Amino acid sequence: MTLEELFYLHNQTIFKYLYYLLNDEKLAEDFTQETFTRFLHYEKSIKAGAELAWLRRTARNLAYDHYRRKRLIQFVPFLQGHEEQEPISPHQWLLQQEEAKALYLAIRQLKLSYRDVIILRKIEGLSIQETCDVLGWNEGKVKNTLKRALAVLQKQLGGDWDD
Template identity: 45%
Template sequence: MFQLEMHYEIHSEQIYQFLYFITFDVQLAEDLMQETFIRAYEARHSYRGDANVLTWLRTIARNIAYDHFKRRKRIRFLRLEENIMIELSAEQLVHIEEEKRELYQAIASLKLNYRMAIVLRKIEGLSIKEAAEILGWNEAKVKNNTERGMLALKKAMGGDLHG
């Protein structure tokens, strides 16, 4: 059984971070995270328990992000336009070191599929199988998008990518 309060307390930060790296917008990530938990609560009776709760929540979050971009027609934009600028407040800029800012800008410049694969595999440390389950892809697609994304990320960082 899905217990909203408990799972929100345990998983909200991870869902927020996942959505932040997809959107690079603090307020939007917060809104989509809230929507994720609302939809999870509404669908709690359909949760079969065969997947990890966090995997189930990330899948819901991914679907909500896709829905948001479709409504805004941004998926098409993200696929065609690879140079997306991150807008950060002055306060946020003060707290983010130069290297992190450059990395975030490089990640934001990636195609959405590359970004999602890298966020799940390299930032959140999920296995190929776990990422495939969340993204609704086969494992080969996860592996290919991760590898291609890392190459694109390395290029965006001027060849300076550790790890």
């Protein structure tokens, strides 16, 4: 697969993931470009079929390096309010926004490994194996970390959590 084809297929996925982590559109654009530039440099060492996992892992590392340099760990994820949904009343919309805000504020307070696994598994909808590939963890660690993260999140929110 050429770099152009790979970019066409995955640039929005990588951009969105970086935006989840950084909450900065310009920085997410820059890091998306840097991720694909690094892919071009390391292309020969990447296994066929593992390109997307490699791209996500590289994007994640770029975001973490940025935060390490800034000594700032902050997370304000992207709300998926842009998706088409059935019309709702203004009251329902306001309630949804308040619930989402409370959820994302609670996620922001989680330690970084918990944030990672929640973003990848619950927000991005990756499979356990895909999450393993991105984070470089084994299946047991992904499952256990997600279980612990959801328990802490549930405790922070003071209610039940549907997994």
